[in-house]
Amino acid sequence: MTFITLEGPEGSGKTSHLPGLADAVREAGYAVVVTREPGGTPIGDEIRNTILKLENTEMHATTEILLFQASRAQLVNQVIRPALAEGKIVICDRYADSTMAYQGYGHQTDLSELSRIINFATGGLTPNLTVLLDLDILVGLKRRSSDDENWNRLDAKEIEFHQRVRKGYQLMMEKDPERWEKVDAEQDLEKVKQDLISVVLNKLAKKD
Numbered sequence: 001m002t003f004i005t006l007e008g009p010e011g012s013g014k015t016s017h018l019p020g021l022a023d024a025v026r027e028a029g030y031a032v033v034v035t036r037e038p039g040g041t042p043i044g045d046e047i048r049n050t051i052l053k054l055e056n057t058e059m060h061a062t063t064e065i066l067l068f069q070a071s072r073a074q075l076v077n078q079v080i081r082p083a084l085a086e087g088k089i090v091i092c093d094r095y096a097d098s099t100m101a102y103q104g105y106g107h108q109t110d111l112s113e114l115s116r117i118i119n120f121a122t123g124g125l126t127p128n129l130t131v132l133l134d135l136d137i138l139v140g141l142k143r144r145s146s147d148d149e150n151w152n153r154l155d156a157k158e159i160e161f162h163q164r165v166r167k168g169y170q171l172m173m174e175k176d177p178e179r180w181e182k183v184d185a186e187q188d189l190e191k192v193k194q195d196l197i198s199v200v201l202n203k204l205a206k207k208d
């Protein structure tokens with residue numbers, strides 16, 4: 001039973017690499033459940049639409065934080081904990097560290113207060129491995145803006161915000177090096193995918 005999360009700033013390519021990663025882990029003989037945040041459950045997907053809707057410009061920062069936690073609470077209890085209890089590997093595209101990076105470091109909400117509500121939402125469930133797909137913010141935003149379909153309200157935030165998000169991830173990684181692994185997401189896509197697969201398979205091999 002291993003809980004793996006993928007994190008990174010905009011355009012880091014997590015979402016594109018996830019299916020290939022899941023296939024590689026399955027081929028290595030593990031049962032895998034893949035999910036994502038916000039969303040991952042029918043209730044969570046409704047919350048996701050509310051959070052990411054471009055028209056919802058009046059949404060208060062506190063409301064947004066709580067909606068992310070509501071989606072997460074549903075996902076943890078409906079999907080992640082049951083799958084882990086069945087001995088499966090769960091790979092989640094974003095999790096609690098996204099709240100710390102975006103709402104905490106990015107929007108500068110008090111970090112200890114955020115930790116408390118994350119803890120309430122997750123019941124303290126922490127990943128065994130978190131892979132940070134790290135890249136320069138401008139490279140990432142450029143990748144995202146050529147992809148109209150995925151453009152959303154949060155992508156419109158200014159460059160400095162995204163710089164703080166990236167820095168936040170780096171700080172969290174430094175504080176907890178046992179849990180985190182970094183992959184250089186500026187490399188060509190095939191190399192990023194290979195690196196991602198190898199850090200995950202290494203971690204699983206160590207746990208066995």
Ligand code: TYD
Nearest residue numbers: 010015037038068094095098099102103154
């Ligand atoms: P999404 O389209 O899934 O982006 P990505 O492919 O980069 O994951 O949109 C998710 C957005 O929500 C993304 O900008 C990060 C943000 N987010 C937070 O701000 N806080 C959170 O707790 C989570 C889970 C996501």
